[in-house]
């Protein structure tokens with residue numbers, strides 16, 4: 001599973017899930033020195049870790065992120 | 076360890092190590108749809124696998140790739 005996050009919409013979002021996701025993405029940006037600021041795609045293995053931290057499976061997490069408008073559709 | 080391979084020089088190189096590396100990088104390019112054609116950076120974990128297939132440790136593999144002129148220096 002490959003999920004691209006809309007960083008601009010993430011900035012405007014609220015809530016505890018948003019904060020946790022934000023911190024994780026910020027750390028990836030720093031590791032990569034990727035400061036495009038618009039989108040960020042993370043590894044499938046990251047999604048699995050994040051999903052279990054939220055007590056969900058990966059598909060349910062992705063559905064939740066889509067509901068929050070945080071996912072950039074893949075071309 | 077992060078190693079960026081010069082794809083143009085890899086194309087001109089010879090030998091069994093070159094062929095194995097070429098096939099691996101080609102598969103990564105396809106998985107990513109990354110066809111910039113000039114450079115490709117692979118994961119540290121990939122280098123470890125490739126190194127042990129060549130009977131070396133990772134540092135020795137990187138030295139060998141540098142000797143062959145296949146490594147793009149990191150900025």
Ligand SMILES: Nc1nc2c(ncn2[C@@H]2O[C@@H]3COP(=O)(O)O[C@H]4[C@@H](O)[C@H](n5cnc6c(=O)[nH]c(N)nc65)O[C@@H]4COP(=O)(O)O[C@H]3[C@H]2O)c(=O)[nH]1
Pocket residue numbers: 028031032033041042043046076077078107109116117118119120
């Ligand atoms: N397009 C693409 N390129 C890839 C992929 N995997 C590795 N690379 C390339 O290989 C470099 C080294 O990867 P690494 O050793 O895993 O070292 C990585 C890894 O430890 C970490 N990292 C970066 N992005 C992520 C991520 O989304 N999730 C996780 N868990 N770690 C990441 O930061 C280090 C440096 O990242 P970069 O500067 O980006 O440098 C990366 C990147 O240029 C991939 O699936 N797709």
Ligand SMILES: Nc1nc2c(ncn2[C@@H]2O[C@@H]3COP(=O)(O)O[C@H]4[C@@H](O)[C@H](n5cnc6c(=O)[nH]c(N)nc65)O[C@@H]4COP(=O)(O)O[C@H]3[C@H]2O)c(=O)[nH]1
Pocket residue numbers: 004034036039040041042107108109110116
């Ligand atoms: N900066 C950035 N942009 C993102 C990210 N996720 C998606 N994009 C954007 O969406 C396209 C697809 O990205 P990808 O799946 O990572 O697929 C990428 C990726 O696999 C690879 N790639 C491109 N540039 C780099 C790079 O500088 N380093 C590494 N390691 N891979 C790259 O080539 C594929 C096609 O790249 P593009 O045509 O440039 O087009 C990219 C880029 O415009 C992200 O996390 N960071």
Ligand SMILES: Nc1nc2c(ncn2[C@@H]2O[C@@H]3COP(=O)(O)O[C@H]4[C@@H](O)[C@H](n5cnc6c(=O)[nH]c(N)nc65)O[C@@H]4COP(=O)(O)O[C@H]3[C@H]2O)c(=O)[nH]1
Pocket residue numbers: 001002003032034041042043044045103106107108116117118121
């Ligand atoms: N062993 C190995 N496998 C590779 C490499 N490059 C790509 N792959 C495989 O190809 C999938 C798609 O890569 P992508 O289009 O670049 O799409 C990637 C890329 O946009 C981003 N990404 C993941 N890791 C990194 C990283 O270290 N650096 C950067 N810049 N982007 C990354 O997250 C997306 C999804 O990553 P995955 O779920 O891991 O899914 C990755 C991974 O399974 C590589 O150098 N080595």
Ligand SMILES: Nc1nc2c(ncn2[C@@H]2O[C@@H]3COP(=O)(O)O[C@H]4[C@@H](O)[C@H](n5cnc6c(=O)[nH]c(N)nc65)O[C@@H]4COP(=O)(O)O[C@H]3[C@H]2O)c(=O)[nH]1
Pocket residue numbers: 032033034035041079109111114115116117
């Ligand atoms: N997932 C994803 N990540 C992206 C994308 N574009 C940029 N990045 C991330 O942003 C960092 C800086 O990219 P850059 O300024 O385009 O500058 C890049 C690029 O010009 C070139 N480069 C190095 N390795 C690769 C590679 O494997 N593929 C491509 N297409 N370019 C690479 O060297 C610079 C450093 O590359 P990295 O160490 O990989 O570090 C990259 C990578 O972590 C993208 O489309 N998808």
